[in-house]
Amino acid sequence: MTALGYNFGYLDENTKRMIRRALLKAVAVPGHQVPFGAREMPLPYGWGTGGIAVTASVIGAGDRLKVIDQGADDTTNAVSIRRFFAKVAGVETTERTGEATIIQTRHRIPETRLREGQILVYQVPMPEPLFRLEPRVSETKRMHALADYGLMHVKLYEDIARHGHVAMSYNYPVLVGGRYLMSPSPIPAFDNPKMDRMPALQLFGAGREKRIYAVPPYTAVKSLDFEDHPFRPARADAPCALCGSRESYLDEVVVDDKGGRMFVCSDTDYCATRQTQREAAE
Amino acid sequence: MAYVAVKGGERAIEAAHAWLAEERRGDPALPELSLAQIEAQLGLAVDRVMAEGACHDRGLAALAIKQARGDLIEAAFLLRAYRTTLPRFGASLPVETEAMRVRRRISATYKELPGGQVLGPTFDYTHRLLDFALAAEGGVPASAPEAPAGELSMPRVTGLLAQEGLMAPEQPSEAEPRDLTREPLDFPAERPLRLQALARGDEGFLLSLGYSTQRGYGNAHPFVGEIRMGAVMVEFEPPELGFPIDLGEITVTECQMVNQFAGSKTEPPQFTRGYGLVFGQGERKAMTMALVDRALRAAELGEPVEAPAQDQEFVLYHCDNVEATGFVEHLKLPHYVDFQSELEKIRLLRREAGGE
Amino acid sequence: MSGLTPGFADPVPDAQAWFRALLEAMARPGRIQRVAALPQAPAPLAPAAAAVLLTLADAETPVWMDAGPGAEEWLRFHAGCPLVAEPGAAGFLLAAGAMPELAALDAGTEEEPHRSATLILQVAGLETGRGWRLTGPGIGTEHRLSVEGLPGGFLAAWAANGRRFPRGIDLVLCAGDRLAALPRTTRIEGAG
Numbered sequence: 001m002t003a004l005g006y007n008f009g010y011l012d013e014n015t016k017r018m019i020r021r022a023l024l025k026a027v028a029v030p031g032h033q034v035p036f037g038a039r040e041m042p043l044p045y046g047w048g049t050g051g052i053a054v055t056a057s058v059i060g061a062g063d064r065l066k067v068i069d070q071g072a073d074d075t076t077n078a079v080s081i082r083r084f085f086a087k088v089a090g091v092e093t094t095e096r097t098g099e100a101t102i103i104q105t106r107h108r109i110p111e112t113r114l115r116e117g118q119i120l121v122y123q124v125p126m127p128e129p130l131f132r133l134e135p136r137v138s139e140t141k142r143m144h145a146l147a148d149y150g151l152m153h154v155k156l157y158e159d160i161a162r163h164g165h166v167a168m169s170y171n172y173p174v175l176v177g178g179r180y181l182m183s184p185s186p187i188p189a190f191d192n193p194k195m196d197r198m199p200a201l202q203l204f205g206a207g208r209e210k211r212i213y214a215v216p217p218y219t220a221v222k223s224l225d226f227e228d229h230p231f232r233p234a235r236a237d238a239p240c241a242l243c244g245s246r247e248s249y250l251d252e253v254v255v256d257d258k259g260g261r262m263f264v265c266s267d268t269d270y271c272a273t274r275q276t277q278r279e280a281a282e
Numbered sequence: 283m284a285y286v287a288v289k290g291g292e293r294a295i296e297a298a299h300a301w302l303a304e305e306r307r308g309d310p311a312l313p314e315l316s317l318a319q320i321e322a323q324l325g326l327a328v329d330r331v332m333a334e335g336a337c338h339d340r341g342l343a344a345l346a347i348k349q350a351r352g353d354l355i356e357a358a359f360l361l362r363a364y365r366t367t368l369p370r371f372g373a374s375l376p377v378e379t380e381a382m383r384v385r386r387r388i389s390a391t392y393k394e395l396p397g398g399q400v401l402g403p404t405f406d407y408t409h410r411l412l413d414f415a416l417a418a419e420g421g422v423p424a425s426a427p428e429a430p431a432g433e434l435s436m437p438r439v440t441g442l443l444a445q446e447g448l449m450a451p452e453q454p455s456e457a458e459p460r461d462l463t464r465e466p467l468d469f470p471a472e473r474p475l476r477l478q479a480l481a482r483g484d485e486g487f488l489l490s491l492g493y494s495t496q497r498g499y500g501n502a503h504p505f506v507g508e509i510r511m512g513a514v515m516v517e518f519e520p521p522e523l524g525f526p527i528d529l530g531e532i533t534v535t536e537c538q539m540v541n542q543f544a545g546s547k548t549e550p551p552q553f554t555r556g557y558g559l560v561f562g563q564g565e566r567k568a569m570t571m572a573l574v575d576r577a578l579r580a581a582e583l584g585e586p587v588e589a590p591a592q593d594q595e596f597v598l599y600h601c602d603n604v605e606a607t608g609f610v611e612h613l614k615l616p617h618y619v620d621f622q623s624e625l626e627k628i629r630l631l632r633r634e635a636g637g638e
Numbered sequence: 639m640s641g642l643t644p645g646f647a648d649p650v651p652d653a654q655a656w657f658r659a660l661l662e663a664m665a666r667p668g669r670i671q672r673v674a675a676l677p678q679a680p681a682p683l684a685p686a687a688a689a690v691l692l693t694l695a696d697a698e699t700p701v702w703m704d705a706g707p708g709a710e711e712w713l714r715f716h717a718g719c720p721l722v723a724e725p726g727a728a729g730f731l732l733a734a735g736a737m738p739e740l741a742a743l744d745a746g747t748e749e750e751p752h753r754s755a756t757l758i759l760q761v762a763g764l765e766t767g768r769g770w771r772l773t774g775p776g777i778g779t780e781h782r783l784s785v786e787g788l789p790g791g792f793l794a795a796w797a798a799n800g801r802r803f804p805r806g807i808d809l810v811l812c813a814g815d816r817l818a819a820l821p822r823t824t825r826i827e828g829a830g
Contacts, residue, residue: 028752
């Protein structure tokens with residue numbers, strides 16, 4: 001028991017066991033959504049309950065946890081979730097990507113390449129990649145069973161016919177292990193290639209929709225595209241104003257009301273590390 | 283221009299929470315609301331929070347209402363988040379609403395019936411005129427006259443119809459119903475699972491859906507067979523004892539809605555039932571639950587499934603206000619990474635459209 | 639009950655440590671995992687196999703096992719799980735003796751391949767660095783795993799299991815305090 005009177009990690013052991021069983025099956029069938037009996041958490045549905053449930057079932061006293069939202073450790077919801085785990089699990093937290101054993105994220109994959117021994121936990125609002133095309137779960141379940149992803153291919157094709165491009169810039173669907181169509185969660189398409197053959201284990205939790213899924217390490221994750229229209233992720237065409245990076249994903253910051261703007265790294269740890277290195281070099 | 287990333291999320295959160303606590307208390311010159319006052323004088327709010335919070339505890343519901351500053355959906359969420367941490371000792375036996383100590387019981391299908399009609403503490407037939415005497419802190423009202431104890435037996439109206447063979451019988455089942463709080467919904471959802479979801483469902487959402495079935499979206503022809511509200515005993519049978527023990531009484535409201543059914547190839551024309559049961563005095567919720575329950579039986583009764591209220595996935599996935607409010611309100615969280623990717627995409631598409 | 643040996647000494651952290659070992663094993667097929675905290679399971683239960691059951695089994699998981707009444711009583715007491723006689727009805731199976739036929743176990747459905755059984759198989763020995771060449775999800779290029787004490791015909795049965803994907807059985811191999819896992823996606827080449 002923790003000081004608060006709740007079990008380690010907040011969840012009771014029965015709930016953890018149920019989630020752990022779901023996680024193992026999720027790893028065994030990469031990209032397949034495993035339903036689980038999600039519980040109400042002390043944070044609202046839609047605010048990361050699925051990711052929190054996964055982290056709570058995985059985390060141990062020896063872990064070091066990093067929580068990011070929009071790539072940043074200091075966004076309010078990331079702060080709130082990190083505080084929650086510091087309170088109910090008493091674990092060490094960190095802002096350094098390289099030092100973390102578990103990274104819970106909303107909407108980004110860190111720029112620093114993840115390694116073996118790390119687990120990336122995604123908070124997922126809508127786990128079903130087909131939900132905008134077919135809202136019925138009973139139907140999409142059938143489509144996954146048959147690997148019938150024609151609807152999605154038609155949608156991409158229509159985008160290209162109309163705009164010359166796929167009109168999706170985030171939550172861009174991927175095919176996992178050549179079999180399951182999967183939502184990468186609302187990360188920018190820029191981050192999709194990082195999922196492919198990632199050495200770290202990737203776990204996805206959708207609390208409100210009560211689904212868990214996973215991508216094992218070194219598993220092929222391919223963004224859907226066509227031979228003549230290959231997948232082309234975009235970032236703002238500018239260097240980071242703080243660290244000068246031309247590789248990282250950038251946030252656009254409006255600096256005045258006359259159209260002035262600047263671009264800075266969305267990944268705060270990556271940017272801070274580069275700035276420190278640059279200062280040290282000078 | 284220098285740019286400093288906004289830091290101090292933690293301090294901002296703490297300050298916001300302090301402000302919230304101050305607002306919750308309001309003017310400190312005024313006396314603080316006690317839980318007993320909320321429980322006693324805002325009893326219907328307490329009932330609603332227990333129903334949607336899926337946890338019968340008047341004291342905790344009152345605390346949740348106080349903590350939530352009267353926001354009943356927030357209060358239901360607080361109660362749910364608490365209930366999910368409680369250990370599970372087992373399941374009670376089904377409550378016997380037929381044996382209810384009735385405080386209110388009405389039927390719209392019969393003028394007179396065994397056990398009689400009991401209006402009870404209802405807003406019905408009150409004239410909705412603001413009572414300024416209450417504003418002046420009206421004091422203690424005169425006590426209501428008490429009727430002599432009537433007939434003890436109050437058989438259910440649907441039972442009376444069933445005796446004549448006019449009410450479609452429900453198939454009794456000893457099977458353990460699936461538990462919505464432990465397993466996710468799965469479709470087609472069995473009726474026990476649907477009723478669990480509806481019992482926890484948002485009153486406003488179900489009210490509008492039930493209303494829609496009356497306006498032609500779902501072809502309902504409902505009659506209130508019976509509404510009853512009162513105290514029922516909750517019993518629990520510990521496996522090591524082998525006989526049930528009384529845990530205590532709770533107030534519930536039950537509504538049995540009688541609906542016409544044209545019959546099918548295998549079934550003669552008869553009445554069918556829509557069922558609603560909620561914690562506390564929650565008549566509007568019980569009625570609307572019964573309407574929606576009946577609408578959701580369309581598929582099993584061989585009726586066309588055309589209206590929103592008949593669509594299992596639509597109703598059951600959207601009736602839970604704790605889920606709904608979380609997801610709607612999560613739009614307040616930062617989305618600037620995705621928005622940035624949309625900005626880049628739209629700029630690209632516009633550049634190319636302009637260039638052609 | 640007086641004859642029952644203890645389960646986990648410290649249930650919450652021990653179950654967490656074993657789960658992480660299992661998760662790592664399933665995510666990196668063929669890598670051997672060990673955890674210091676071992677339950678005192680009655681013979682013939684291997685400590686690792688017993689720990690896996692304590693970590694995953696409870697009242698909601700039907701378990702099949704062939705380890706005799708002592709082991710059954712121990713598991714029922716510590717995990718509270720129902721024991722079933724029919725291998726096809728089990729969510730978890732523990733085989734200390736002959737390996738049950740993979741084809742006879744619950745492989746889930748095309749729509750719900752996660753509703754499939756996990757077979758915990760006790761083997762005589764597990765070694766990495768030699769033996770089978772494993773490929774598939776979770777494996778960078780290849781993992782090597784040598785398993786002692788598998789029945790003849792295992793490789794053919796495993797290949798048939800893989801052909802049913804996404805349906806299929808997942809395998810946890812236990813030898814003493816060591817475990818390795820083979821999810822249904824792992825392909826095996828060469829001799830064990």
